[in-house]
Amino acid sequence: MPESRCLQGIWSSPWIFIFAASGSAVGLGNIWKFPYVLGQNGGGAFLLVYCLCLLLVGLPVLMAEVALGRTVRSNPIDTVNDLSERHILHSGWVFVPWLAGVTGFLILTFYSVIAGWSLAYLDRAVSGEFVGITQEAAYRMFDTLLATPAEMLLWHTIFMALVILTVGQSVTRGLSAVVKILLPVLVVTLILLASYSMLIGNSAEALNFMFRWSWQDVSFDVILAAVGLALFSLSVGMGAMFAYGAYMSKRMSIARACTIVVGVDLLVAILAGLVIFPLVFSFNIDVEAGPSLTFVSLPIIFGNLLGGQFFAGVFFVLLVVAALTSAISMLELFVAWLHERFSMTRLKAAVFMGIAVWFVGIAVLLSFNHWDNKLLLGLNVFELLDSMTSLVLLPVGAILLSIMVAWFIPHSMLQNEMITKQANHFQWWYKTLKFISIPAMVVITLAGWIGG
Ligand code: PFF
Numbered sequence: 001m002p003e004s005r006c007l008q009g010i011w012s013s014p015w016i017f018i019f020a021a022s023g024s025a026v027g028l029g030n031i032w033k034f035p036y037v038l039g040q041n042g043g044g045a046f047l048l049v050y051c052l053c054l055l056l057v058g059l060p061v062l063m064a065e066v067a068l069g070r071t072v073r074s075n076p077i078d079t080v081n082d083l084s085e086r087h088i089l090h091s092g093w094v095f096v097p098w099l100a101g102v103t104g105f106l107i108l109t110f111y112s113v114i115a116g117w118s119l120a121y122l123d124r125a126v127s128g129e130f131v132g133i134t135q136e137a138a139y140r141m142f143d144t145l146l147a148t149p150a151e152m153l154l155w156h157t158i159f160m161a162l163v164i165l166t167v168g169q170s171v172t173r174g175l176s177a178v179v180k181i182l183l184p185v186l187v188v189t190l191i192l193l194a195s196y197s198m199l200i201g202n203s204a205e206a207l208n209f210m211f212r213w214s215w216q217d218v219s220f221d222v223i224l225a226a227v228g229l230a231l232f233s234l235s236v237g238m239g240a241m242f243a244y245g246a247y248m249s250k251r252m253s254i255a256r257a258c259t260i261v262v263g264v265d266l267l268v269a270i271l272a273g274l275v276i277f278p279l280v281f282s283f284n285i286d287v288e289a290g291p292s293l294t295f296v297s298l299p300i301i302f303g304n305l306l307g308g309q310f311f312a313g314v315f316f317v318l319l320v321v322a323a324l325t326s327a328i329s330m331l332e333l334f335v336a337w338l339h340e341r342f343s344m345t346r347l348k349a350a351v352f353m354g355i356a357v358w359f360v361g362i363a364v365l366l367s368f369n370h371w372d373n374k375l376l377l378g379l380n381v382f383e384l385l386d387s388m389t390s391l392v393l394l395p396v397g398a399i400l401l402s403i404m405v406a407w408f409i410p411h412s413m414l415q416n417e418m419i420t421k422q423a424n425h426f427q428w429w430y431k432t433l434k435f436i437s438i439p440a441m442v443v444i445t446l447a448g449w450i451g452g
Pocket of ligand 1: 024025026027028029030104107232233234235236238239240326327329330
């Protein structure tokens with residue numbers, strides 16, 4: 001990519017990268033996925049392993065992606081092609097960004113369906129359907145939605161249209177301005193809801209579940225789930241952060257920016273847990289319920305809250321916007337590549353990719369009803385895509401990307417990028433990536449596969 005073209009896209013304020021990257025990281029992964037994966041993996045032990053994974057795997061890999069993106073200032077596919085033309089990398093490494101793009105694409109096919117559920121719940125929230133809702137009615141509401149593919153298709157289509165229109169614009173425009181407002185409002189809303197939920201729910205058991213742990217609860221399955229979720233939640237291993245790194249100003253310390261993004265991401269996930277689990281325990285909702293957990297618990301909270309209709313409306317708008325700012329980063333890799341490589345307009349590229357995602361998404365939404373039959377290994381289309389991306393494609397993508405950065409990109413090229421006022425950041429990051437993150441990811445992923 002010509003230098004002049006990319007330079008126009010550089011975000012002027014260092015904070016813009018932090019907002020955009022946090023917008024990608026914070027989404028359904030924090031509010032929908034984190035609570036149910038925590039529920040399925042025993043609570044406290046999972047949270048502890050998850051924090052370690054964020055710190056020792058997620059953060060170093062995130063820094064690697066951002067550093068590489070900022071070094072070359074191009075989309076990931078052209079970056080690797082460019083480095084191979086300059087004989088820095090073997091051309092075979094182009095497999096890594098392709099894998100990343102395909103992973104983001106596949107994640108978006110089910111992410112959009114779940115975001116569609118959030119839109120459906122926004123609709124129910126503002127029409128007052130949560131008011132005074134009982135536990136049985138909350139279950140029924142969710143089951144009815146799953147049993148109505150036409151409604152799911154409508155919301156999935158609306159969400160994908162929003163994604164296409166947003167990605168079709170330049171990524172620099174508007175995104176960080178939206179996230180700048182979204183994040184603080186989301187955090188404050190979650191704090192209010194968590195306080196309320198702790199007040200009316202079984203807070204003692206929720207805190208016990210979330211924060212108490214013992215070594216016996218730490219299995220390879222728990223560790224593999226934690227690595228998968230950490231990568232998913234930070235949007236790493238998919239080239240999304242790589243693409244945002246390409247827009248990042250040189251003035252910003254990569255270590256500092258990425259640490260802030262990880263902190264915000266963890267904070268939102270823990271707050272979401274504190275909203276959901278007190279209710280789960282006081283209403284005897286099955287903690288291992290899986291993907292339905294958030295969508296069954298939330299209406300009960302709002303249904304019993306004074307002004308619940310208003311809060312529910314605000315909350316689901318925030319959830320949809322958070323999902324949108326994440327979803328756009330999943331398409332960014334291919335859209336940027338089609339735009340830069342083939343001079344396709346961003347909108348055309350977004351329509352092209354978005355329609356393909358929309359099609360596969362139809363198979364996903366049918367897997368909750370007509371196509372509920374198990375396809376492969378006892379999993380339906382949704383479960384297959386979810387497990388394949390979180391347990392296979394994301395870890396493999398992150399491992400390959402990290403090996404490429406840590407072992408094959410010249411040390412000096414990265415060092416220039418990573419240098420900050422505290423130069424020891426570089427050594428800390430480089431050694432952690434090489435000697436902790438990569439071996440840990442390889443061992444955990446292989447052990448999880450063999451054990452699973
Ligand atoms: N990090 C997002 C979330 O937690 O909801 C999900 C995500 C965004 C995954 C971007 C992948 C991606 F490329």
